[in-house]
Amino acid sequence: MASDITRRSLLVGAATVPVLAGSVGATAAPREKPKLAQTPPMGWNSWNSFATTITEAQAMETATIMRDRLLPAGYSIFTIDIQWYEPGATGYAYRADAVPVLDAYGRLQPDPKRFPSAADGRGFRSIADRVHAMGLQFGIHLMRGIPREAVRRNLPILGTRYRAQDIADQTSICSWNSDMYGVDMRHPAAQAYYDSVFAQYADWGVDLVKMDDMSRPYDSHAPEIEGAAKAIGRSGRPILLSLSPGETPLASADHVWAHAQMWRISDDFWDEWPLLDAQFVRLENWQRFAGPGGWPDADMLPLGRLALGQRDTKFTPAEQRTLMTLWSIARSPLIMGGDLRHLDAATLDLLTNPEVIAVNQSSSANRPLHVQDGMRAWTARSPTGSTYLALFNPGDKPSRPGVDLRWLDLRESVRVRDLWARRDIGTVADRVEADVPPHGAALFRLDRA
Numbered sequence: 001m002a003s004d005i006t007r008r009s010l011l012v013g014a015a016t017v018p019v020l021a022g023s024v025g026a027t028a029a030p031r032e033k034p035k036l037a038q039t040p041p042m043g044w045n046s047w048n049s050f051a052t053t054i055t056e057a058q059a060m061e062t063a064t065i066m067r068d069r070l071l072p073a074g075y076s077i078f079t080i081d082i083q084w085y086e087p088g089a090t091g092y093a094y095r096a097d098a099v100p101v102l103d104a105y106g107r108l109q110p111d112p113k114r115f116p117s118a119a120d121g122r123g124f125r126s127i128a129d130r131v132h133a134m135g136l137q138f139g140i141h142l143m144r145g146i147p148r149e150a151v152r153r154n155l156p157i158l159g160t161r162y163r164a165q166d167i168a169d170q171t172s173i174c175s176w177n178s179d180m181y182g183v184d185m186r187h188p189a190a191q192a193y194y195d196s197v198f199a200q201y202a203d204w205g206v207d208l209v210k211m212d213d214m215s216r217p218y219d220s221h222a223p224e225i226e227g228a229a230k231a232i233g234r235s236g237r238p239i240l241l242s243l244s245p246g247e248t249p250l251a252s253a254d255h256v257w258a259h260a261q262m263w264r265i266s267d268d269f270w271d272e273w274p275l276l277d278a279q280f281v282r283l284e285n286w287q288r289f290a291g292p293g294g295w296p297d298a299d300m301l302p303l304g305r306l307a308l309g310q311r312d313t314k315f316t317p318a319e320q321r322t323l324m325t326l327w328s329i330a331r332s333p334l335i336m337g338g339d340l341r342h343l344d345a346a347t348l349d350l351l352t353n354p355e356v357i358a359v360n361q362s363s364s365a366n367r368p369l370h371v372q373d374g375m376r377a378w379t380a381r382s383p384t385g386s387t388y389l390a391l392f393n394p395g396d397k398p399s400r401p402g403v404d405l406r407w408l409d410l411r412e413s414v415r416v417r418d419l420w421a422r423r424d425i426g427t428v429a430d431r432v433e434a435d436v437p438p439h440g441a442a443l444f445r446l447d448r449a
Helices: 056-073 116-121 125-133 148-153 190-204 218-235 250-259 273-289 317-329 345-352 354-362
Strands: 042-045 077-080 137-143 168-173 180-183 208-212 240-243 262-264 295-297 334-336 364-369 376-381 387-393 402-404 414-418 423-428 431-433 440-448
Touching: 042 056, 042 137, 042 354, 056 077, 056 116, 056 125, 056 345, 077 208, 116 125, 125 137, 125 190, 148 180, 180 190, 180 218, 190 218, 208 218, 218 240, 218 250, 250 273, 273 295, 273 317, 273 364, 317 345, 317 354, 317 376, 317 387, 317 440, 354 440, 387 402, 387 431
Parallel strands: 042 077, 042 334, 077 137, 137 208, 208 240, 240 262, 262 295
Antiparallel strands: 168 180, 364 376, 376 387, 387 440, 402 431, 414 423, 414 440
């Protein structure tokens, strides 16, 4: 028996409860869930590394790296984030005077200076085709509502006799981005507008839409959430809907599960320990609502080179392991945010460990354990009946967290495999514990001996 496996004590938390798709916090009846996102989505998103500035050349270079280095591990969704329609976007700030590129019906279009293949109304079709040819899926970001510029010009709504000013709710505005007005979904042309937007995305070959300014305040935006989901259903293409930012209210869990495949449970997550520490409670609270077709989203992985190339992640190696362990055992989507052009060996190994990814993609009965003495623990089941165990040290000093086997309903000796080290480390009869550095984690698979 290895020296890092001995004895201690633990208290058990509540088991996972299956979610039923109903309506909480909104009045609409639930839609039938499509067979999308049967496992947590995995991919890459441009926000953490490129902010608002990514170009077509940078996108295709990144997609090629993703195909070669991350796709074999399961990362398949390549997403261009916010402001792809804004000429002259420069960083993480949003310009109040930005004038987006629009078509004749008030729909956002890629800036052709940054995305030359989008010229003459071709949109993202060329990029999507090339991304698909690599075996990847293609995602884009979208702000809630209708562009203020479309309202100013009072452009027509495709397929109707109405115009932008007829459907815009000019009192419904985002507090941090001035591009859009909300859409008054009570108007007869409101759904037609969203239908036209998602029909165009379907024509472009879009596979995921990260729709922003949606989850907060949730009840006020629920009609537009329903409108987007309905438009996707009418588009003829299976498009994943990812809602952002959070914190999505737990009271609306059934409603969001019925209308989206991913929804943010926090505001933007960056590489600071207090933000990571806060995600434990959020993921514990949301776990009973996670399952095929709907995944609480703890946000992107701010790893590697970040912030327009200005710095590397501030997370320590131990904190990086905690991040990947928590996202995996809680089955949050795994969306890499760092600049893949600077992907180092340590970050690549962290992202692509197949035994850790298996926990994220194929485990079940995931649940947190309520603990004492400054430790946290989660458990889950593998498809073959093995038990997964994650141990966390959220403290500022090294510790030795552990779990008695009886609290895992294990009455016999077990063989312990360290998933991060990818090696078997011994057999125990009563307790599993490990030396864990500050803010660190350990992840094991327990098999009957």
